[in-house]
Amino acid sequence: MNLKEIEKIEDFELRSIRLKYWNLRHKAFLDEHKIPDTELERVHEELYKKEEAEIEEYNKKKALNDNSLR
Numbered sequence: 001m002n003l004k005e006i007e008k009i010e011d012f013e014l015r016s017i018r019l020k021y022w023n024l025r026h027k028a029f030l031d032e033h034k035i036p037d038t039e040l041e042r043v044h045e046e047l048y049k050k051e052e053a054e055i056e057e058y059n060k061k062k063a064l065n066d067n068s069l070r
Contacts, residue, residue, distance in 0.1 A: 013058060021051035 001018055009015040028035060028043045035043065 014055070017051065017054050017058060021047055021054075 001022065003022065006015060006018045006022060009018060025044055025047050028040060028047070032040055
């Protein structure tokens with residue numbers, strides 16, 4: 001996702017998660033002179049996996065909260 005797409009996310013917590021990982025990937029990209037290309041790719045993949053895991057956890061928590069409100 002790019003920043004414009006992230007800004008359109010209405011759910012504050014989900015937007016925060018996406019923005020956090022966008023910033024981490026951007027920071028890694030800016031440090032590319034310190035990180036070899038192969039390592040940068042690994043770092044980005046790792047961050048995507050962590051982001052997906054955090055979103056999955058958020059979705060589970062949200063589903064539990066939604067079910068408890070019924």
